[in-house]
Amino acid sequence: MKILVLVKQVPDTTDVKFNENGVMIREGLQSILNMFDQFALEEALRIREMYGGEVSVMTLAPEQAKTAMQKCLALGADKAYHISDRAFGGSDTLATSYALSLAVQKTGPYDIIFAGNQATDGDTGHIGPQVAEWMKIPHTSYVERVEKIENGTITVKSLLEDGYRMIEMKLPALVACIPPPNFEYSNPSMSGIIKAKNKPYIWMKADDIDGDKSKFGLNGSPTRVVKMYPPPKRERGQIFTGDYSESVRKIIEHLKEKKVIE
Amino acid sequence: MNIDEYRGILVVGEVYDGKVRPVTYQLISKAREMASSLNTKLSAVLMGNNISQYANDMIAYGADTAYIMEDKVLESYVSELYASVLARFIESIKPEIVLIPATHTGREYGPRIAAYLQTGMTADCTDLQIRNGKFIQIRPAYGGNIMGEIITPNHRPQIATVRPNVFKVGNYDKQRKGETVKVKPDMSNINIRTMIKDIVKTTVTGTKKVDEARVVVSGGRGIGSKEGFSILQDLADLLGGAVGASRVAVELGWMPKSAQVGQSGLTVAPDLYIAVGISGTIQHIVGMKDSKIIIAINKDPNAPIFNIADFGIVGDYREIIPIFIEELKKELKK
Numbered sequence A: 001m002k003i004l005v006l007v008k009q010v011p012d013t014t015d016v017k018f019n020e021n022g023v024m025i026r027e028g029l030q031s032i033l034n035m036f037d038q039f040a041l042e043e044a045l046r047i048r049e050m051y052g053g054e055v056s057v058m059t060l061a062p063e064q065a066k067t068a069m070q071k072c073l074a075l076g077a078d079k080a081y082h083i084s085d086r087a088f089g090g091s092d093t094l095a096t097s098y099a100l101s102l103a104v105q106k107t108g109p110y111d112i113i114f115a116g117n118q119a120t121d122g123d124t125g126h127i128g129p130q131v132a133e134w135m136k137i138p139h140t141s142y143v144e145r146v147e148k149i150e151n152g153t154i155t156v157k158s159l160l161e162d163g164y165r166m167i168e169m170k171l172p173a174l175v176a177c178i179p180p181p182n183f184e185y186s187n188p189s190m191s192g193i194i195k196a197k198n199k200p201y202i203w204m205k206a207d208d209i210d211g212d213k214s215k216f217g218l219n220g221s222p223t224r225v226v227k228m229y230p231p232p233k234r235e236r237g238q239i240f241t242g243d244y245s246e247s248v249r250k251i252i253e254h255l256k257e258k259k260v261i262e
Numbered sequence B: 001m002n003i004d005e006y007r008g009i010l011v012v013g014e015v016y017d018g019k020v021r022p023v024t025y026q027l028i029s030k031a032r033e034m035a036s037s038l039n040t041k042l043s044a045v046l047m048g049n050n051i052s053q054y055a056n057d058m059i060a061y062g063a064d065t066a067y068i069m070e071d072k073v074l075e076s077y078v079s080e081l082y083a084s085v086l087a088r089f090i091e092s093i094k095p096e097i098v099l100i101p102a103t104h105t106g107r108e109y110g111p112r113i114a115a116y117l118q119t120g121m122t123a124d125c126t127d128l129q130i131r132n133g134k135f136i137q138i139r140p141a142y143g144g145n146i147m148g149e150i151i152t153p154n155h156r157p158q159i160a161t162v163r164p165n166v167f168k169v170g171n172y173d174k175q176r177k178g179e180t181v182k183v184k185p186d187m188s189n190i191n192i193r194t195m196i197k198d199i200v201k202t203t204v205t206g207t208k209k210v211d212e213a214r215v216v217v218s219g220g221r222g223i224g225s226k227e228g229f230s231i232l233q234d235l236a237d238l239l240g241g242a243v244g245a246s247r248v249a250v251e252l253g254w255m256p257k258s259a260q261v262g263q264s265g266l267t268v269a270p271d272l273y274i275a276v277g278i279s280g281t282i283q284h285i286v287g288m289k290d291s292k293i294i295i296a297i298n299k300d301p302n303a304p305i306f307n308i309a310d311f312g313i314v315g316d317y318r319e320i321i322p323i324f325i326e327e328l329k330k331e332l333k334k
Ligand SMILES: Cc1cc2nc3c(=O)[nH]c(=O)nc-3n(C[C@H](O)[C@H](O)[C@H](O)COP(=O)(O)OP(=O)(O)OC[C@H]3O[C@@H](n4cnc5c(N)ncnc54)[C@H](O)[C@@H]3O)c2cc1C
Pocket: A014, A035, A120, B219, B220, B221, B222, B223, B245, B246, B247, B248, B249, B260, B261, B262, B263, B264, B265, B266, B276, B277, B278, B279, B280, B281, B282, B283, B284, B287, B297, B298, B299, B300, B303, B315, B316, B317, B318
């Protein structure tokens, strides 16, 4: 079983600071492995445990993403592909997925490709489905668990808003993963960290993946971000600390005025 | 690509459990405004089986053309199938803008369509604007800490997925004139390698869906137990609403995942959101901050949820909610 996990290093947005104008301060944010991707990796490692094989990780990112890649190796991935080139600067999801799909084809073939359902920075959830589309392979998003692999198929549990579906796909296929509510993330062990240093770490440049260079980077990106600003703020309203009945009655009065209760 | 060939707006509707998802009509209503300011036509498409009865509703909400694509095979949704069929259809009618619901399904097949058509796509928009004839797509990023405005200047169509409930349904005009067009879905040479083995619903039948309810009463860690949620259910029932939860409440097994509101759960924007025993971390807030009225009940006066609440009561929910129910009953009897 040859398995690939697409991973991304992201700023830790759970601990964001703002300047006096309410603008998020991006400097000094910790970089972490996208949590959805760590879950995807741990699913991949579980599959390797059950069925044997090899798990590689791949990222398309500047050099500093090596930290997240090393973490993947320390957690148990066998090999890392790090695609890094100025040519990819300014890529949107279409250009990123195109370059990734080329690198996947170049380093593959793989039986299963894992991705996170979304990355917590851009939060688009595009890359998984789009890599699958460029490669013309089936894919499923919102995958909370891989159930089994059997006779060249993979069965996954995919979340709906009000439940889930069990879906079987012919391999090769891509699964975009979302961690279940009580998932416990592993920490790399000391021996894992040491072993990681000797695992293959392969750097790739734009020239190492064959493709249409006009579709790389900013030139290959149909979308443009034209403006960024802090989200509209809600004002703090009336907070009651006194008698409950009185507070409740005041609130109900307001709900009546606003016709929420009629 | 000659971008002038692309005209009009297309809304992709969704049928779910045999019914049209409300977001379909929300998007048609919003797109109606956009089409008027762009002085262009609005069409909407629905895929599935036995769905032609919905064409009139799409027109009544504002579509000039309602496309109906029916086939037995389209009855159950599979991403590679829907993506291919829709992409081919979009190619044939060449709209300048395509809006897709940011549901789990829409976020699954949508990006594939954009890659198929090699055009730009903006995920999970919370606002859309037409400014000087340009289509501006507005969305949160970085866990809701930043808003970004995105354009697709030189590619067509410009595709966006749009969150449910950020736009309200507009006027339903039974008299509105429009055209219904039945389209034969192009499924030639599509090799479907995906099979649905089972569908399981975790919401209790008969209860309201959190993402569709007008009132949501949500509980968090502060509820303290699974049993604690029953009083929230009582309050929700009284208000004709649904019960939601923070991630912690889901992790503790008190509520199903399908009730989770927030960054890794549902985005809701009801008329009234009551947060009970929820501290109000950014990951929860991004999922509910567009609610019209927010009420927070929390025993910690410094809980961040109070900073975005229109009304708050500091105290123990075990005492407050019964009073709320009591007073509401009096009110509703009047
Ligand atoms: C990548 C990522 C994604 C996430 N996605 C989500 C998401 O989608 N949704 C989500 O909700 N969270 C999400 N989280 C988790 C989030 O960071 C918080 O952990 C979570 O929202 C906290 O839930 P809570 O408010 O119920 O619990 P707590 O933060 O523990 O708050 C409990 C509150 O209850 C109050 N309380 C206690 N007892 C009582 C009482 N008797 N009466 C009244 N008040 C009481 C306390 O004062 C406290 O404020 C995510 C986190 C990450 C890292």
